[in-house]
Amino acid sequence: MVLGWSRRRKNNNHKANGKPSMELVIPNHFRCPISLDLMKDPVTLSTGITYDRESVERWFDDGNFKCPVTNQIVKNFDMIPNHSLRMMIQDWCVENRQHGVERIPTPKIPISPTDVSDLLLQLKESSLRLEQFTCLELIQKMERWGAESERNKRIIVDNGAPAALASSFDSFAGDSVERNVGVLDEILSALKWMFPLQLEAQKSLGSIASLSCMVWFLKHQDLPGKEKSIVALKELLSFGDSNNVEALSKIEGVNELLVELVNKRISPTITKNSLRVIWYMVSSSKSECGEKMKISFVELGFVNTLLGVLIDSEKSICEKALAIFDCLCSSEKGRESALGNDLTVPVLVKKVLRISSLSTDYSVSAIWKMCKFGERGDEEGKVLVEALQVGAFQKLLLVLQVGCGDSTKEKATELLKLMNPYRAELECIDSDFKNLKRSF
Template identity: 75%
Template structure:
């Protein structure tokens, strides 16, 4: 029998409900029972909505959902007649709130993608920016039509071809080719993660210089595309990319500026992630150099300021960086000097997430155990006064990693001699002034 679609709708004039809208069974996909928007017929003779049956096969099924026959030919033939009938039915029921389904576009094929990417490579080789720009726009158009098209584009090597083109035009001239470079970067942003060949091209000196140029000179949208691409590139942990970035003047200053200004959530989050990749590089020389440079630029205070009122995601990223900076003496020194440090770290224990608890305890442990003796004693006393002793006892009770448990236990032992004559209060940094 026919099934009902939607709820009863009230007549605007009389206020009485109209009759329920009924979708004929032949218009419904046998898999989801929803109105078909792009009906296609399999070799078994059964018609399904394209998106539903593609998802069925992508999940590893090899049979027709209705007949249970093994499908040996996965061709999906568009059922144009049924599409037109469904559209006519939608128009007839428009007064009852039914929207007409758009005419389905024919999905692209791997051959379509490969042919277009060959032309992209050819135009970039010849530095034909206008020809390449048109091709990139066509890729964007295809990708905007359906998720299936996006998968087909990515699976057939688009990231490698576009990254190679980006490198070629960046090598030629950033200013002259800025329009096509921005278009390529925009397209790449929805194709992550990068393939290996794409990593090499996007990680070249010319490409890195171009992305940094975008961060300095482009509008907000251009900056966002660039910092997200940079974050994606560094996520693979290639030391060569970190070393190449070190050679570009002003990178560290730019990232700290983004943290301080917080011009958009996307840029703030991606900048924090980029900084983390830089300070946790596998290259020991780069690692220490990066930490020192960021500390000298005031990143410790910048992180503390941004942590006061940040959302969970940003707080976690910032705290991980702060803990990493506390590994070097200069980082701990800057943390000691900031009135926000201990109260904020203690306040957030068991407040935000298990991860923030872990890194808050770790940072407090480093500040109280290492460095100048005067600083260590002051840090212990301040931590006690803002409620660290009670918080650390709770950490041990609610459960934590073995490493965090060891640090919490050691902190409790270090604080214990002071507990008899120090008044412990709950941590609160609302009345503390920021460092700027």
């Protein structure tokens, strides 16, 4: 079997004398038996067969325990670099440079678990002594290792790097954010490819000192620093520990800051993750904490902010905004704020069957909650009439026809029953909000 390597030639791959050029072939023993590509880092297994390191590691990671060529069970997973073969491949590449073949670089020696453990031990000791320059060097060395290969990243994470970095972050944040801002920023950079965090790392990153530091970053750092901080906060709260939510909520000005970040829409990353953080805060498993958070965000005018986001944002942002909007409508103050804005019902109806099934669920739920709130007065009829006027009846029928979850089905059915008495007197219309400007 021969694998061809296309030559980059001018004049339709013809030589100057008009004769067609010969196809360049890779020698069979230079090709990995798994990928059939030219080997960049040949390694030999205990079975005596040589493979490209990346291919055979992926083979074992997929749960295979046999040598692909010999079909023998591999008991020793050591991979011995085949330097002789690698140098032969490099020489062949150099000889065929005129055919467009690039010389493969000499692979770096992969790190071992021992290398990682030694580095993390030094990092722990340096962090306890608050030696920020030593810690910076160690963290940057770890990042260089991770940049070399996905294998290195796995070894770094599997041997406790997230917990060590989070602990170091807590130590420096507890000392002084302003004095240690450089090393704190570097730790957040290193952590961003180590999520999701292990339990020990969550505890360190969820300390008051660490949370206060991340909030400080959101206030004072540049755009990359803000993005790293809000991503770390989102990852931390995503584990559902209400203690982290409660601790974050106690930091002065954090709610106002999150609302400001959503309002300004500095970057998609910040907007999306700020919405996620807010969602975790208002939907906290501790009912008392969650209710306080809902009231706090409503009083900050966040309902109007969410409506503005819903008018002109892309799908993933709209889904997150609708999730929060529906959650806020679970509180009396949230419903009052929503009903006080003329855009609420038209925008929610417009989002039904427009973005995703999840967005439809949230929109129907929010409309249903506002109608339920109005059962004690005239608000129910007001919402139902307005919903009918912007085409809600037809959309709710479509929701039932195309299929939805049981909860959404029940709410849509109840809304249809409530709207039915008003249908004869009202003309149903639909609106397009593409050119609608925010009035706040």
